[in-house]
Amino acid sequence: MRPLTEEETRVMFEKIAKYIGENLQLLVDRPDGTYCFRLHNDRVYYVSEKIMKLAANISGDKLVSLGTCFGKFTKTHKFRLHVTALDYLAPYAKYKVWIKPGAEQSFLYGNHVLKSGLGRITENTSQYQGVVVYSMADIPLGFGVAAKSTQDCRKVDPMAIVVFHQADVGEYVRHEETLT
């Protein structure tokens, strides 16, 4: 368990900022306490200072997880957000996509969101913008990347992918063994 390096922090923040933009500051600068990011087993954990201090008492090899896992660094030193970060991304998301109830299941199985399943989208969503996917009942289902801008979505074929799947809450079941 160690703090992130500057490069790691930059990479991770870039990724997170795709989804929540400047609201990232709210994650870092919280009024209810000091929260920080720690790297453990190539995974980045978002943890309160208190818990971090407590976890410092546990040896690194015995420590499985602490706080909330935001994602992991790949071997190419890129950051991949995990679905466990959804709870922190969803409240601060700037660009959102609501999918129709019929497309929920497909999305939760790891599929992309087609235009036919698109129920609602935030305006001015640009292409390749990180979006948080909600159900029509405003339940966050995951997040992805907008394959089309909002304007393009109007024109696009119903079968066209409008949101590339990145993570969904179905991973809690599908990737139960790898999520921490």
Add this chain to the structure above:
Amino acid sequence: FFCDCEELQELLASVFTFLGLPGGRKVGWVGWRRRLLGRRRLKIGEDFTNTIPISSLTWELEGGNDPMSKKRRGEFSDFHGPPKKVIKVQKNESSIGSLAMSTRPRRVIERPPLTLQQAAEKRTCDSITPSRSSPVPVSDTQKLKNLPLKTSSLETAKKRNSISDDDIDSEDELRMMIAKEENLQRTTQSSINESENDPFEVVRDDFKSGIHKLHSLIGLGIKNNVSCHDSDDDIMRNDTEYDSGDTDEIIAMKKNVAKVKNSTEFSQMEKSTKKISLKNRENCELSDHCIKLQKRKSNVESALGHGLKSLNCKSPSNSGSSEDADSASELADSEGDEEYNAMMKNCLRVNLTLADLEQLAGSDLKVPNGDTESDGAETTTQCKFDRGSKSPKAPTCLRRGRQCIHPEKIMASLLEGEENTCGKQKPKENNLKPKFQAFKGVGCLYEKESMKKSLKDNVASSNINKDQNSMKHENPSIIPMEDGSPYVNGSSGKLTPCQHAKKANGPNYIQPQKRQTTFESQDRKAVSPSSSENRSTNPISRPLEGKKSLSLSAKTHNIGFDKDSCHSTTKTEASEEESSLTSLKKSPKVSSKDTGEIKTDFSLSVSNSSDLSAKGKHAEDNEKRLAALEARQKAKEAQKKLVHNALAKLDGHPEDKPTHIIFGSDSECETEETSTQEQSHPGEERVKESMGKTSGKLFDSSDDEESDSEDDSNRFKIKPQFEGRAGQKSHFGTDDRFRMDSRFLESNGEEEQEGKCFIVQSPDRSINTSTYSFAFHFKRFTSKGQHGPQLKKHLTCSSPRVQAFWNKAKRKKKREEAEKLPEVSKEMYYNIAMDLKEIFQTTKYTSEKEEDSPWNEDCGKEKPEEIQDPAALTSGAEQPSGFTFSFFDSDSKDIKEETYRVETVKPGKIVWQEDPRFQDSSSEEEDVTEETDHRKSTICFFAGIVHNLSQLYLIFYCCIGNHLSNNHLLTNTAIWSKLTTDC
């Protein structure tokens, strides 16, 4: 034909054999036949391969693509049927979008060749192909619409698996997906025209879903508006389309209000407009739906009337409300991540929203036109919350702009901010967003305090009496002082969101403010007398009690304590009065209080700037923390002072001690009084009593010392008691060596007794009974094995101390006895003399008559001297010598008695036996005895020998000293006795 063939075969065979070609015979008939037939088939195959492939002939069947025929063949599709909802939606889409329908056949046309190729390639693996290789789709729309979805699902499934390995970055994966999608788009680009009729909704980034609007309206009891809550036809249509959504909404509608609130709160969290809460949303909604509200105003007011008070305030205009919403949103954003508090404050918000709703309902009546125009102008789905869009993200919109944010820019700024502050703190954002400000010290606390104060004063001036005002003046000064208590922390933590909510409300929401603050004040009333007040008074008053009790005299003590008890029970006013009254020695505490008040006054004097609201919680928390620290420090100082004063008084005024002692003696009656009054007080009384006791003990101890000093002299008096029976009770010190067992004491007592008797009686020779008893005891000692070691021990323990003790005891006893002796000794002497009469009649009488009194005097004087002398000479070995004497005497007496009875000739023995005594005591008489009888001379000779022997023995023993063991001693004594008996 076959016959011909056989003939031919035979002919050929004969030809081959004739020619000598190989295989002619070997091939045989069958072989020829095969060859011939094979040739024929080859010819046939060559004929037909060009026209029809065998595979097509064998496998391609008419109508084989029917699902029933497939099933008959045992071919079942791997894929499950698509969910019905999808079908329904897509059917709806197909029914809606006619142009979209036109695109599908093209796809259908495009797809089949591809699938046919795949089928031709993968003929062997038939499991997947039948579904894909459906050249003539039966249900075109379904299958082809689901087909890309399925393929994408397959691809993503593969991709997922690879992603779960996590070697592929999401970026790379994205790029792959994008490339794929682009390729696919190219193929279908021409077909894509405008499918704007696809029913997805584009919302603004501050969108709140219709469900929540619905919920909020339901929660407000405006069910009538539910059906027409939205002016957008699109959403209405969507709602009708989504069956599940409708059911969800219906279910949600039936839920209770609290849950609805939670969901709304959740949606707020999503929108990152944490604290804006229902008010703003309802501002927006109501501004949108003002017309409908206007229409249904009567219903609304009837629905809301029960939950609201009369509108007495400053009813805000619509623009004012929007401004309020803006300010409120600013403040609300400042609350940041207070989701939990927001959740906890639902109940209050209900009231607020009701108030707001009513206000807005009233205000919308006034200015409805702008809203209607704006709403009417926007026929599309966009911007239905044009008014609302201002409010929730007002501060962020300033910065953000319309275009999407490039994350690199943001991150650059963020990272710059990070670099400035090592790690994750980003003060740079503070310039842009002043909502989260770092702690700036105490100065901002005063501002914060002033903010709080001003709000409270506003409230207090409006409808709260002076008591509550004083309460509120005092409470913040007290509560942070007692910040250490968790309960108070909790209460403060609870209170702060209220205050934030108040601030968020802005000036136009004074009525709900009032309500809140009244609630707050009540809450504080409820809390403060119980917890904070008690806790505030307890640390203050208790040390004061202690101080008083220590400082004041006993008479005023009870009174003071009564005061204190009242102090603890009464409320803040009484406590203030008490504090002012008893401010004599409360100076540290009172100063702290005063400083707190001064602070508050100062803070009140500070101008109430609007920016303070943004600083929000941090300042409050820091203030409380600092105040708590100060309070703790002061409390510590006060305690130290108290203790110091108390100790100084205890130490510095020794003249109080006698008074204390007097009270200690007299306090018993007082304690009876005080114990009935107070419970905590008796502790002090106990202290006092204990003090008195200790003081008394001190004096007692001093007396004891004096008495000890006296006893030092008395110790020597007490010591002789060891000799007697009284000595059994007394201790001989704590030393284990002198601890006396019961056996030891018994035996020793007897020994002492008998030794004493012997010592006393031996010179007088009245030894009959005593010597017998002693002899018996000695036998018992020697005979009993258990006493043997003790005896040894006892003898080895005959250290100089014990010897000296014995000698002392002997001396003293002899002195005492010597004083008493003359009377007794005469009789004893006469008794002994009676024995001697028969033998030495003349001599005895003469000697007695001549030297009666001087002999007695000499006996009394000389004997101790004689005994002292060997004791002085042979300090360690005196006792054994005495012991031997006694032993000798005892034996001699026994022998004497026996011989006296049996043989009458032996009285000479008696003479020489007595001689040592007489020699010791009266050597003067030797002349007389030598003259009298010749035997006597011989006896005297023997006696001299014996005497010499005894002296030799003594000398020998002295030479050896104490080094001799008891065995030696015993053996020596035994030898000595043998010698004597032989003699």
